[in-house]
Amino acid sequence: MTTVAAEDVLAVLKRIAAPDGRGNVVSAGLVSDIAIQGGTVMFALTASQQHMPAMEMLRAAVEKAVLGIPGVSKAMVALTAERPAPSGQATPATAQRGGAIPGIKHLIAVASGKGGVGKSTTAVNLALGLQSLGLRVAVLDADVYGPSVPKLVGLSGKPEASDAAGKKMKPMRRHGLDVMSIGFLVPEDTPMIWRGPMVMSALTQLLRETEWSPADVMVIDMPPGTGDVQLTLAQQTPLSGAVIVSTPQDLALIDARKGLNMFRKVNVPVIGIIENMSYFVCAACGERHEIFGHGGARTEADRIGVPFLGEVPLDKELRLRSDAGEPIVASMPDSLHSAIYRDVARQVWAALEGGGLARPAPRIVVDGQPPVAAS
Numbered sequence: 001m002t003t004v005a006a007e008d009v010l011a012v013l014k015r016i017a018a019p020d021g022r023g024n025v026v027s028a029g030l031v032s033d034i035a036i037q038g039g040t041v042m043f044a045l046t047a048s049q050q051h052m053p054a055m056e057m058l059r060a061a062v063e064k065a066v067l068g069i070p071g072v073s074k075a076m077v078a079l080t081a082e083r084p085a086p087s088g089q090a091t092p093a094t095a096q097r098g099g100a101i102p103g104i105k106h107l108i109a110v111a112s113g114k115g116g117v118g119k120s121t122t123a124v125n126l127a128l129g130l131q132s133l134g135l136r137v138a139v140l141d142a143d144v145y146g147p148s149v150p151k152l153v154g155l156s157g158k159p160e161a162s163d164a165a166g167k168k169m170k171p172m173r174r175h176g177l178d179v180m181s182i183g184f185l186v187p188e189d190t191p192m193i194w195r196g197p198m199v200m201s202a203l204t205q206l207l208r209e210t211e212w213s214p215a216d217v218m219v220i221d222m223p224p225g226t227g228d229v230q231l232t233l234a235q236q237t238p239l240s241g242a243v244i245v246s247t248p249q250d251l252a253l254i255d256a257r258k259g260l261n262m263f264r265k266v267n268v269p270v271i272g273i274i275e276n277m278s279y280f281v282c283a284a285c286g287e288r289h290e291i292f293g294h295g296g297a298r299t300e301a302d303r304i305g306v307p308f309l310g311e312v313p314l315d316k317e318l319r320l321r322s323d324a325g326e327p328i329v330a331s332m333p334d335s336l337h338s339a340i341y342r343d344v345a346r347q348v349w350a351a352l353e354g355g356g357l358a359r360p361a362p363r364i365v366v367d368g369q370p371p372v373a374a375s
């Protein structure tokens with residue numbers, strides 16, 4: 001078997017002209033993150049938002065050229081958005097964030113500092129809670145590392161094209177929600193290191209090339225963590241605000257703080273913190289057990305001046321229903337959990353519509369001095 005070397009790939013790419021006519025795609029600095037696994041070659045092509053259609057054609061041409069290299073069986077080229085300006089620079093956040101999504105009034109992110117805290121479960125039940133207030137709601141699963149929303153709402157299959165040209169997709173629908181997932185566009189076998197660079201192009205496609213029904217709120221399930229991928233997502237999506245999910249453990253709270261700082265950095269208001277797996281009520285004895293300690297998130301929220309939105313107990317029924325694609329707010333509306341999620345939803349909606357979501361002033365760092373708030 002022929003082994004493929006990065007140099008071979010670069011040599012072929014150097015023969016392809018950059019879209020603005022200045023040199024080739026390599027000399028123009030558009031190629032990055034080359035990864036080769038067996039016969040699969042993957043890399044990123046940097047694209048500016050306004051040149052996306054031309055870049056799509058370029059992507060096809062580049063893939064074809066790379067497939068011509070002996071030993072290459074698969075070429076995966078991701079279009080990535082231009083790198084955001086380094087943090088600390090005073091760039092107008094709204095200009096970078098891209099225009100509004102037609103028909104969607106508010107986009108909110110559900111984020112967590114780390115995985116496994118119940119972020120996706122919260123996103124889905126919060127969406128259903130908002131719906132129970134009479135609102136029209138869409139859910140976008142942007143968790144490229146573990147897209148779980150389709151399973152949580154009981155959806156399988158792929159979205160259909162909505163026109164003959166296959167340019168637009170019809171959102172899938174379940175429990176009265178429009179649902180799309182980044183899992184529909186990023187193949188399951190895509191290696192982890194490759195998922196980051198694919199996020200922005202896939203997300204832009206989902207946001208802007210889906211025929212969303214008009215909605216009051218779109219709930220976006222973010223990838224867990226606070227790295228570059230999450231930062232770019234938060235920066236380039238026209239978010240009205242963010243909700244942070246944390247478990248009571250100290251460690252999770254530290255991570256939640258990182259989440260908070262991330263949104264502050266990109267000027268997105270944090271609507272509040274939700275404590276998940278807060279306590280456990282024993283079905284046999286009726287006693288409340290605070291397995292991970294309790295109240296940490298509320299104390300922390302008070303300390304840092306962010307609203308505390310509520311605490312969701314650990315519950316077996318909730319997990320079983322999530323696994324079965326029947327989220328608790330839809331399938332057991334009279335349960336304690338559903339009441340909690342509806343209460344959180346009311347607070348979120350009040351924050352979105354009440355005008356109380358002041359964007360924090362951007363923080364500017366001058367020559368390594370401590371950050372000062374811009375006035």
Ligand code: ADP
Nearest residue numbers: 115116117118119120121277313314315319322
């Ligand atoms: P994340 O999106 O943060 O990775 P998930 O929402 O996928 O987390 O939840 C992780 C697991 O924990 C799932 O099996 C889910 O059903 C379960 N889970 C989440 N919240 C609760 C809860 N309050 N009680 C019981 N199980 C929960």
